[in-house]
Amino acid sequence: MDILQIVTLGIIATILYIILKDLNASFAFFLILITGIIIIFVVIQQIGTIIQLVDSLGKRANIDGMYLETILKIIGIAYIAEIGASITRDAGLSSVASNIELAGKIFILLHAVPIITALIEAIISFLPTT
Numbered sequence: 001m002d003i004l005q006i007v008t009l010g011i012i013a014t015i016l017y018i019i020l021k022d023l024n025a026s027f028a029f030f031l032i033l034i035t036g037i038i039i040i041f042v043v044i045q046q047i048g049t050i051i052q053l054v055d056s057l058g059k060r061a062n063i064d065g066m067y068l069e070t071i072l073k074i075i076g077i078a079y080i081a082e083i084g085a086s087i088t089r090d091a092g093l094s095s096v097a098s099n100i101e102l103a104g105k106i107f108i109l110l111h112a113v114p115i116i117t118a119l120i121e122a123i124i125s126f127l128p129t130t
Helices: 003-020 025-060 065-090 094-126
Strands: none
Touching: 003 025, 025 065, 065 094
């Protein structure tokens, strides 16, 4: 499934949602939820290709695998938090969505600490000692 099919699916689901939300709000929300899940599964199939590409580039650039793994985890956390927040916001639970976004930011910061530490240590090693 390419991007044109995904966008078409999203537009069709949106039109059906607009039609159904007044008739049966819970079914309309369920329709949007299922559409989102379908799109996520299609995208997940493409993620393997991206991970392989980043891994091969990291090996060619002689970058430690821990850094690439951490960066991929951070990207994954950002996407998962965004998807969860969007779903809860669509359900009308904006306070829960805000908490999901906050949790995502905290987890990203938590995973970024080793990279930040290594960066600071590298900068300090370049500074002359007196």
